[in-house]
Amino acid sequence: MSAPLVDRLELPAGGERFAGRHEVVAGTLLLEGERLPVVVKKVPVDWRQRLAGRTKARRSFETARALLERGIDTPEPLAAETVGGEGWFVARLLPEARQVREWFRHRYEPGFPEPGLPIPFGDVVGGLGRLARRMHDSGVFFRDLTDGNVLVTEEAGRPRLWLVDLNRARVGTRPVGFWNRLRDLSRPGVNALADRRLLVAAYLGPGRPVGPTLVLVTLLRARIRGWDELKRVLRPWRR
Structure with a gap:
C-alpha cells in the first residue's frame, strides 16, 4: 500500500501558483522511485460532495482517465485524495503550456x-x-x-x-x-x-x-x- 499523498508530495513554500478560483500549486510527486513535476489542485469538500460520496478531485481524476481512453489530451492524472477538508487532485505538469x-x-x-x-x-x-x-x-x-x-x-x-x-x-x-x-x-x-x-x-x-x-x-x-x-x-x- 502506498504512503499517504501528503507524504509523497513536495510543495515548496513560495512555489509557483496558478490563477483560478481554487488553490492550484506546482510541486513534485514521489512515485515508484521517480520525482515527477506535478500540479496540485485543492478544492474544499462541501456537503454536496459528501452527500454524493465523491469529491471533485476524485471526479476530475476519473474524468481525466476517461478522456485519455478516448484519445483526448489532458495532463496525466496521478492521484486524488482527501487531505483534511480538501480534495487534492494531482496531475503531471506541462512545463511549457x-x-x-x-x-x-x-x-x-x-x-x-x-x-x-x-x-x-x-x-x-x-x-x-x-x-x-x-x-x-x-x-x-x-x-x-x-x-x-x-x-x-x-x-x-x-x-x-x-x-x-x-x-x-x-x-x-x-x-x-x-x-x-x-x-x-x-x-x-x-x-x-x-x-x-x-x-x-x-x-x-x-x-x-x-x-x-x-x-x-x-x-x-x-x-x-x-x-x-x-x-x-x-x-x-x-x-
Missing part, C-alpha cells in the same frame, strides 16, 4: 502581450474546433470549455491542446446531443464573428455549411457575455 486565453486576449485587447508560444491565432482556434468535435463525438460534454480550461503546447510548430479543470465534465456512452454541443462551442472567448466562423468551420469539417450553426453559437455567446457582465455588476467582490 499556456492558457488559450493568451491568444484571445492578444487578439481582442489592445496592448495585451503576445502569447508565450509562437503559434498563429488561426491555428489555435482551428485546433480548438477539432478538439471539441472529437470530444463530443466520443461522448464528452465538457460544460466549462472556457479560456482558462484549455492549455496549448507546441509540437513541430503546431498547437496541441489539452483540457483541464475536468470536474464539471460529463462522460457518456453516446455522442453528445446537438444542444449541448452548441453550449460547449459558445463558451470559448472567440468574440469576433469571423473568428467564430473559423471555430465552427473547424468543428464541422470540410464542405459542411457553417451558417446555421454559427448563428446559434453566436446567439448563445451573446447570452453568455451578457450574463457574465451582469454577474460582474451584481457580484463585484468576485472579480
Whole structure:
C-alpha cells in the first residue's frame, strides 16, 4: 500500500501558483522511485460532495482517465485524495503550456502581450474546433470549455491542446446531443464573428455549411457575455 499523498508530495513554500478560483500549486510527486513535476489542485469538500460520496478531485481524476481512453489530451492524472477538508487532485505538469486565453486576449485587447508560444491565432482556434468535435463525438460534454480550461503546447510548430479543470465534465456512452454541443462551442472567448466562423468551420469539417450553426453559437455567446457582465455588476467582490 502506498504512503499517504501528503507524504509523497513536495510543495515548496513560495512555489509557483496558478490563477483560478481554487488553490492550484506546482510541486513534485514521489512515485515508484521517480520525482515527477506535478500540479496540485485543492478544492474544499462541501456537503454536496459528501452527500454524493465523491469529491471533485476524485471526479476530475476519473474524468481525466476517461478522456485519455478516448484519445483526448489532458495532463496525466496521478492521484486524488482527501487531505483534511480538501480534495487534492494531482496531475503531471506541462512545463511549457499556456492558457488559450493568451491568444484571445492578444487578439481582442489592445496592448495585451503576445502569447508565450509562437503559434498563429488561426491555428489555435482551428485546433480548438477539432478538439471539441472529437470530444463530443466520443461522448464528452465538457460544460466549462472556457479560456482558462484549455492549455496549448507546441509540437513541430503546431498547437496541441489539452483540457483541464475536468470536474464539471460529463462522460457518456453516446455522442453528445446537438444542444449541448452548441453550449460547449459558445463558451470559448472567440468574440469576433469571423473568428467564430473559423471555430465552427473547424468543428464541422470540410464542405459542411457553417451558417446555421454559427448563428446559434453566436446567439448563445451573446447570452453568455451578457450574463457574465451582469454577474460582474451584481457580484463585484468576485472579480
